[in-house]
Amino acid sequence: MGEQKTGVAGKRFRPVATDTFPRKAGRNPSSKGRVRTGRKKMKNTSSQAASDRLLCRELFRGLPAETSCAFEALQTRTSYPEGATLFVNDQKVPGVFVLHAGSVELSEPGGQGKSGKSRIAFPGEILEVPATVAGDPCRVAAQTREPSEIGFIDRRAFENFLCRHNAAAFRLVQLLSNAVARAMDRARSLPVCAC
Numbered sequence: 001m002g003e004q005k006t007g008v009a010g011k012r013f014r015p016v017a018t019d020t021f022p023r024k025a026g027r028n029p030s031s032k033g034r035v036r037t038g039r040k041k042m043k044n045t046s047s048q049a050a051s052d053r054l055l056c057r058e059l060f061r062g063l064p065a066e067t068s069c070a071f072e073a074l075q076t077r078t079s080y081p082e083g084a085t086l087f088v089n090d091q092k093v094p095g096v097f098v099l100h101a102g103s104v105e106l107s108e109p110g111g112q113g114k115s116g117k118s119r120i121a122f123p124g125e126i127l128e129v130p131a132t133v134a135g136d137p138c139r140v141a142a143q144t145r146e147p148s149e150i151g152f153i154d155r156r157a158f159e160n161f162l163c164r165h166n167a168a169a170f171r172l173v174q175l176l177s178n179a180v181a182r183a184m185d186r187a188r189s190l191p192v193c194a195c
Contacts, residue, residue: 054126054179056098059171067165074161075151086142086150087128093138095154097127102148106140120145130176132158 060068075098080086086097089109097104103120104127110116121127121142131138132155144150153161162169 053121054129054175055124056126057124058175059126059168061171063165063167063171067168070165071153071161071168072151074153074157076153077149077151080144080148080150082144082146084144084148086144087138088141089139090137093128093131093136093155095152096129096132096158097142098151098153099123099125099127100149100151102150103145104142104148104150105145106142108140129172133172133176 056068056071060071077100080102086104087093099121101123103122105118105120106127107118108116118140127142128138130136135155162172
């Protein structure tokens, strides 16, 4: 658990021990029906972030089959072992990652030595699309939680795909705009500190 692994660009990355969706374990009579897992809880934004996930099925819903086939053909699929680092925080993102099997933990760095927010990505999710399109560095680190199969499309190939398939590009703009609107709604609902 405390072992450090070298991530992309030689940065040191400390894996975070988590299990957002606990496996069933013995029940504690005092827990009033809750399941005890014996695992350390992590800060999780999955309830909020679930609607902000970019899924392949949403991106290609209602679009011609040749569009999703072209997207699939661009991917280089790789099998990763548990604990493999895909990318780290503040690294320039090389492209988009499509999770086909397994799961990936996405974790934000916390301030002042504290652990930040994290969530789990599942099959069908496309990772780092906003950063790839904007050319921004990653805001999260990604590490596999189990053996996983992940497709990768480099930034230039992804941009060319969007240029050739206008309907997919427009759908992507819609999905990202909806995610920004939901984030703004959440930000407005936060309490304001009168300092």
